[in-house]
Amino acid sequence: MSLIRRFDLQAPIVQAPMAGVSTPLLAASVSEAGGLGSIAVGATNATGARAMIEEVRSRTERAFNVNLFVHQTPQPDADREAAWLKLLAPSFNEFGAEPPRTLRVIYRSFADDPDMLTMLLDLAPPVVSFHFGLPPSDVLGALRARGICLLATATNLDEARAIKAAGLDAVVAQGIEAGGHRGVFDLSAPDDALGTMVLTRLLAREAGLPVIAAGGIMDGHGIAAALDLGAEAAQLGTAFIACPESAADDGYRMALKGGGACHTVLTTLFSGRPARAIANRFTALGSQIDERSAPDYPIAYDAGKALNAAAKAKGEFGFGAQWAGQGAPLARTMPAASLIEVLRSELRQARG
Incomplete structure (x- = not known):
């Protein structure tokens, strides 16, 4: 049927x-x-x-x-996770925050x-x-x-x-x-x-x-x-x-209406698995660090969420996982x- x-x-x-x-x-x-x-x-x-x-x-x-x-x-790897946090440390420091000391498996x-x-x-x-x-x-x-x-x-x-x-x-x-x-x-x-x-x-x-x-x-x-x-x-x-x-926050909604929506990208930076998101400051880190070194999903997500929280606390919404498909510019508010x-x-x- x-x-x-x-x-x-x-x-x-x-x-x-x-x-x-x-x-x-x-x-x-x-x-x-x-x-x-x-x-x-x-x-x-x-x-x-x-x-x-x-x-x-x-x-x-x-x-x-x-x-x-x-x-x-996921397979925890302390050395790999420490190296990943070191790569993200400059971004945390920009917002006066320290990276987490360790990363967790946040989703079963x-x-x-x-x-x-x-x-x-x-x-x-x-x-x-x-x-x-x-x-x-x-x-x-x-x-x-x-x-x-x-x-x-x-x-x-x-x-x-x-x-x-x-x-x-x-x-x-x-x-x-x-x-x-x-x-x-x-x-x-x-x-x-x-x-x-x-x-x-x-x-x-x-x-x-x-x-x-x-x-x-x-x-x-x-x-x-x-x-x-x-x-x-x-x-x-x-x-x-x-x-x-929807549960999208104000920054997410603004990004959906902005220029980044025309340039969605596949990235593993946020979570450790490939996902398509609106181009923002976090996705731009892909040109500076090797995405392939990200820890397993969802361990990498623990770092991404912590960085986003630090950025949002300072009024910066460009580090969120703003998931969106290539049709994002066609979105309508209703x-x-x-x-x-x-x-x-x-x-x-x-x-x-």
Whole structure:
């Protein structure tokens, strides 16, 4: 059964679960307007995730998606982490701050978090999606037994085939244009950097699963293009950052309207994994230091967050992880429900 019919969606629109931006209010607003709202719980623990899911449910009776990170277990390396902090020290010093003495693993992978699984089995949200990889088959079986629809991100055909073999319900085709973290399974493998339209068509033909196109889609015309290529729905993330329901701070919103939005870059500086963000002072450090020396994800993120906090305390917002896709200059400021209605209208116009 298609996702549209299964969840009675009024529009083939999925709001991307961007950690740090998506909120229960945003997700519920999108779902109430006829799309599929999403929350990202990869940056919290089971207690925090439970509170977020319960808040979404208090705001809507419609379906919504809960996204989890399934990254490889990070390998702490004291020497590598100390060297990374030394590279960042001049930036900390600019704001009268000292780098942390040590770095922590601030986010647990879902593959290493049995408490998160227990919580999901208890609450059974309508949709659960995975980023960076797949959990073990027994975990997938337990979630499936609770009637949960399962999705996962793929950046290439091999990943999509693995998702199909694991028995998931649909695949999110994440093009290189997408904002936030690349969903690649294996960081040691070459990234083919396929664009959204090419990847969508490839997976629609070869993956054997319903496809949700993601990356650079900002309006109804982009949604129409994805559907014409065989996608069942389109996932939009950057398009919702400027909505008042998102958690983006003032600096993030200003950056989305500024010149840097026309120059998004893929960088590992923030977190240790490649992610697309608005060009700012932090991304500019890539010309001065070797990104490849960053500690494992999410250990590097501990340093990035500390530097951003030090900068913000002095009124500088240019060190934040301002995730955005290549379509950032097309962002529009309006409530989420209004945006869904505009997207639906544009889609109707584009498809005649």
